[in-house]
Amino acid sequence: xxFIHEEDLSVADTExxxxxxxxxxxxxxxxxxxxxxxxxxxxxxxAMGSIFTNKYAEGYPxxxxxxxxxxxxxxxxxxxxxxxxxxxxxxxxVQPHSGSQANGAVYAALLQAGDKILGMDLxxxxxxxxxxxxxFSGKNYHSFTYGVEADGRMDYEKIAQIAEIVKPKIIVCGxxxxxxxxxxxxxRTIAERVGAILFADIAHIAGLVAAGEHMNPFPYADxxxxxxxxxxxxxxxxxxxTNNEEIAKKIDSAIFPGIQGGPLVHVIxxxxxxxxxxxxxxxxxxxxxxxxxxxxxxEIMNQRGFQLISGGTDNHMILISLxxxxxxxxxxxxxxxxxxxxxxxxxxxxDPRPASSTSGIRIGSAALTTLGMKxxxxxxxxxxISDVLDDIxxxxxxxxxxxxLETLLKGxxxxxxxxx
Ligand SMILES: Cc1ncc(COP(=O)(O)O)c(C=O)c1O
Numbered sequence: 401x402x403f404i405h406e407e408d409l410s411v412a413d414t415e416x417x418x419x420x421x422x423x424x425x426x427x428x429x430x431x432x433x434x435x436x437x438x439x440x441x442x443x444x445x446x447a448m449g450s451i452f453t454n455k456y457a458e459g460y461p462x463x464x465x466x467x468x469x470x471x472x473x474x475x476x477x478x479x480x481x482x483x484x485x486x487x488x489x490x491x492x493x494v495q496p497h498s499g500s501q502a503n504g505a506v507y508a509a510l511l512q513a514g515d516k517i518l519g520m521d522l523x524x525x526x527x528x529x530x531x532x533x534x535x536f537s538g539k540n541y542h543s544f545t546y547g548v549e550a551d552g553r554m555d556y557e558k559i560a561q562i563a564e565i566v567k568p569k570i571i572v573c574g575x576x577x578x579x580x581x582x583x584x585x586x587x588r589t590i591a592e593r594v595g596a597i598l599f600a601d602i603a604h605i606a607g608l609v610a611a612g613e614h615m616n617p618f619p620y621a622d623x624x625x626x627x628x629x630x631x632x633x634x635x636x637x638x639x640x641x642t643n644n645e646e647i648a649k650k651i652d653s654a655i656f657p658g659i660q661g662g663p664l665v666h667v668i669x670x671x672x673x674x675x676x677x678x679x680x681x682x683x684x685x686x687x688x689x690x691x692x693x694x695x696x697x698x699e700i701m702n703q704r705g706f707q708l709i710s711g712g713t714d715n716h717m718i719l720i721s722l723x724x725x726x727x728x729x730x731x732x733x734x735x736x737x738x739x740x741x742x743x744x745x746x747x748x749x750x751d752p753r754p755a756s757s758t759s760g761i762r763i764g765s766a767a768l769t770t771l772g773m774k775x776x777x778x779x780x781x782x783x784x785i786s787d788v789l790d791d792i793x794x795x796x797x798x799x800x801x802x803x804x805l806e807t808l809l810k811g812x813x814x815x816x817x818x819x820x
Contacts, residue, residue: 428813429806431741431781435717435764436576436604438633439771439814440670441677448635448670455665460652475669482675486610489618489641491648494671495655495663496638499603499627503529504536505640506599506623509647509654511569513540518563518596519572520554521545523747523755525719527576527601544568548749552579552710552719556586563594573621574601577746577762579698579713581614588620600624603638605715607631607766610678611687614715623647631690631716631766634674635667686769690716693778694765700782706789709748709760717764721748727792729758736761738795739788740802741781771812780808 410417432439440448452472458465461473461480476494483492496502511517517537519530524547528535531543544566546559563571571594573587584600591598600617606626608614617624624641628634640651656663677683691714698708698718709719722729729745736743747753748760763785765778773781784801791797 424815428815429740429809430737431805431809432767433741433743433763433765433781435744435762435766436627436630437764438630438767440629440633440635440674442815444633444635444670444673444677447673448666450666450669452666452669453664456662457665458656458662460656472665472668475665475672476663479668479672479675482672482679483639483641486675486678487616487618487624487641489624490643491641491645491651493640493648493651493655494637494668495660496625496640497660497664497667498636499527499601499625499638500529500535501655501659502625502627502638502640503527503601504659505651505654506625507537507541507570508658509650510597510599510623511541514542515570516542516544516566516568517570517572518544518546518566518568520575520578521547523751524548524749525575525577526572527574527603530572530574530601548578548710552708552749554578554580554582556583556590559587560590560593563590563596567594568596570599571596572599572601573617574603574605574625576604577717577719579708579710579715579717579719581714584615584617584620591622597622601626603627604630604717607633607678607683608687608691608715611684613684613687613691618643623651628671628674631687632674632678633766633770635670637664637667637671639671689774690766690769693769693773693775694718696775696778697763697765697782700779701786704783704786704790706786716766717762719746719748720761720763722759722761723748725789728753729761730756731792732761732789735788735792735798736785738798738802739784740805741785741788768812771809771814773812777808777812781805 456466457469457472461477479494480492517531520526522532529537532538546562549555571591598621600621605614629636694713698712707721733745743763745758746760746762747758751759753759
């Protein structure tokens with residue numbers, strides 16, 4: 401008799417099933433506007449829940465340390481090929497378990513402990529892994545930062561001056577909360593001026609880059625990382641890409657055996673499915689809509705009197721400054737959650753509040769665009785967000801808006817079941 405229990409999860413583990421049901425309910429009844437989230441397709445989830453979860457495949461296609469890897473090889477090679485096709489590069493590593501792992505591998509491959517890195521300040525929109533002190537990137541390496549100006553935009557000449565002084569081994573470009581197009585060509589010029597390696601982290605904008613809706617870091621960057629779960633709409637995970645064979649070899653060794661053991665083959669299979677979706681002609685339409693929806697959201701909130709960092713957006717997110725308000729980003733996100741809208745509090749440049757409360761909120765359009773929401777819905781949502789923030793203590797209003805938005809969401813269901 402087999403020790404496998406073949407019942408569905410609903411029977412096999414009622415506790416976990418109930419929690420997943422509740423999460424399904426939450427995702428189906430709240431407007432998902434966290435800029436780093438999205439809804440993957442059922443096909444992506446099916447691959448992620450597949451029997452590849454059982455497989456150990458340390459190593460790389462055709463160079464494994466375990467037997468029985470022929471199908472793991474096929475699926476990993478497919479994911480790599482599709483990724484290279486999307487971004488127009490020669491080498492890809494699809495094994496990083498997350499964006500942070502991908503960034504850690506880039507440093508491990510190209511730096512020695514204590515080497516200088518120059519990245520965007522966390523409080524100006526950079527990511528923890530771009531040299532922030534609490535992260536390995538700020539602990540293991542000598543990190544320096546650049547930021548944005550009073551207008552919320554990067555000043556490339558100023559960044560060049562900082563780079564001249566610092567003389568970093570690596571310059572990191574890319575951000576978690578920057579609303580304007582990143583000019584990779586200008587970063588290349590800066591890197592060349594100071595003899596630095598150019599590393600682009602496109603975790604947030606990858607889905608837009610894939611559609612030609614944002615400048616591609618290739619051919620300018622020496623190495624590029626991304627997450628696969630934000631605008632790219634795949635499973636949670638990371639990837640690394642390059643056109644340089646030497647760098648590719650070092651990256652492969654840095655991931656395995658450097659910082660990871662066996663790859664998550666089920667997630668790699670799901671990455672391959674997601675990349676297949678990105679290669680579909682409809683992706684361009686999706687990415688265009690993500691951008692136009694974010695732009696509209698920003699324009700209406702601007703008209704309603706809210707200050708936008710950089711004045712607007714070129715990508716999938718807006719950053720609202722609450723410096724002229726009496727409440728924090730934390731209070732704003734709680735009030736919006738009460739009204740059925742999920743966003744995140746976000747530090748803004750020169751924020752006087754700590755990261756636990758902040759003076760800003762970040763709002764993204766990628767997930768709701770996946771559901772099929774367009775101009776009409778984003779117009780309504782922009783007004784409802786503004787209504788909540790204009791009268792933040794008004795709990796009955798929040799309840800009223802929550803009911804209205806739940807009705808709206810009934811017309812935009814992406815999933816019929818909690819599990820696949
Ligand atoms: C620019 C950037 N890089 C890296 C990461 C890290 O990704 P993960 O959360 O998968 O480690 C993020 C996540 O928010 C990000 O915004």
